[in-house]
Amino acid sequence: SQTIHQWPATLVQPVGSPLSLECTVEGTSNPNLYWYRQAAGRGLQLLFYSVGIGQISSEVPQNLSASRPQDRQFILSSKKLLLSDSGFYLCASSPTGGYSYEQYFGPGTRLTVT
């Protein structure tokens, strides 16, 4: 099975500062990768997904960006954080293929923008 690593686990950043969250995947090759954001007590909002190296699709226009420099590495970035960027960020992975499969989630990063 797949193992998803995320770091850092928690992060407190001032408004206007940059952001870099990293996600790496073990136990699979060429996975589909996803970044979600979860507001307190809410469901998951899909931010980005990637079906291969350098292939990023954005679901929500915002000041965040994502990159996939390696097959099993997915990075979420921002040049200038906003207060509204606070939340719980989850990276997920699923096998590549035509049908949707279960997604494996990392432990998440709690981001607080002050």
Added chain:
Amino acid sequence: SQQGEEDPQALSIQEGENATMNCSYKTSINNLQWYRQNSGRGLVHLILIRSNEREKHSGRLRVTLDTSKKSSSLLITASRAADTASYFCATDAKNSGAGSYQLTFGKGTKLSVIP
């Protein structure tokens, strides 16, 4: 737009009782999945039911799917305190083309099992 919506938003039961959570969705699907999230943690996949299936079991979990009503239910039998968590349904969208790898999650049901 939100595809899956869970009901109730919160549920509190005594240990040993059964817990039932419902999910409604709007568009045709290939599969419906249920996930569990412990507080402050990532989600864990519980069960997947395909659109041509009506019922599926896994241990103490029973999932039903009614595609005519666009709804699903998750039943946890003989609940334990360790079942305390939030439960989410997730759907994909049939024939969604480039988006076929995406899941849309509901807002979840927060289950509290009191010892």
